[in-house]
Amino acid sequence: GQGFDHFYGFIQADTDHFRPQVYQDHTPLDPALGRKDYHFTTDMANHAIEAINNLNAAAPDRPFFMYWATGAVHAPHHAPQSYIEKYKGRFDKGWDKAREEVLERQKKLGIVPPETKLPPRPAEIPAWDSLSPDGRRMAARQMEVFAAMLEHADHEFGRVLDALEK
Numbered sequence: 001g002q003g004f005d006h007f008y009g010f011i012q013a014d015t016d017h018f019r020p021q022v023y024q025d026h027t028p029l030d031p032a033l034g035r036k037d038y039h040f041t042t043d044m045a046n047h048a049i050e051a052i053n054n055l056n057a058a059a060p061d062r063p064f065f066m067y068w069a070t071g072a073v074h075a076p077h078h079a080p081q082s083y084i085e086k087y088k089g090r091f092d093k094g095w096d097k098a099r100e101e102v103l104e105r106q107k108k109l110g111i112v113p114p115e116t117k118l119p120p121r122p123a124e125i126p127a128w129d130s131l132s133p134d135g136r137r138m139a140a141r142q143m144e145v146f147a148a149m150l151e152h153a154d155h156e157f158g159r160v161l162d163a164l165e166k
Contacts, residue, residue, distance in 0.1 A: 004067070008047045010040070015071055017041065017078035039080055041070050045156035049163040068160060072153035079148035086151075091143035094128030094136065096121065098143070 010020045017040040019032045032038035048068050055064055091098060099118055106112045121127070131139060 052163045070153045077145045083148035087144035091140040096128045
């Protein structure tokens with residue numbers, strides 16, 4: 001009732017992506033019920049692709065607007081285990097080193113000018129080396145899951161783009 005023909009998604013913040021409370025239009029659903037492999041971002045992509053295919057079949061020349069916004073990478077960070085495993089150990093060096101490596105890669109790719117310097121680390125973020133070993137393990141794991149969730153969302157959005165191209 002807010003200018004869109006249909007809605008499929010969640011409304012509340014901090015939604016569990018493995019067992020979300022989803023609404024289709026005004027109807028609450030539990031799409032994960034009984035499914036071990038469920039992830040909301042995949043489900044949302046499936047619904048978007050179905051909508052694109054249905055629109056194309058019924059009125060291929062009719063323009064449409066779709067707002068496809070995932071919960072990634074807002075808390076909680078939930079990604080399929082297979083994506084998380086790909087990042088195991090990738091952030092063990094910490095965020096200070098990761099920042100340096102990202103900037104160097106951006107310079108090599110021509111994304112930023114070669115003279116670009118990193119800004120100072122924000123004062124509220126501690127130096128990686130100041131963390132305890134347990135703190136470093138926890139922070140590295142959090143970065144792994146964040147990266148995994150972002151890659152998973154990118155993959156699913158790619159499926160939606162493929163449907164549009166088709």
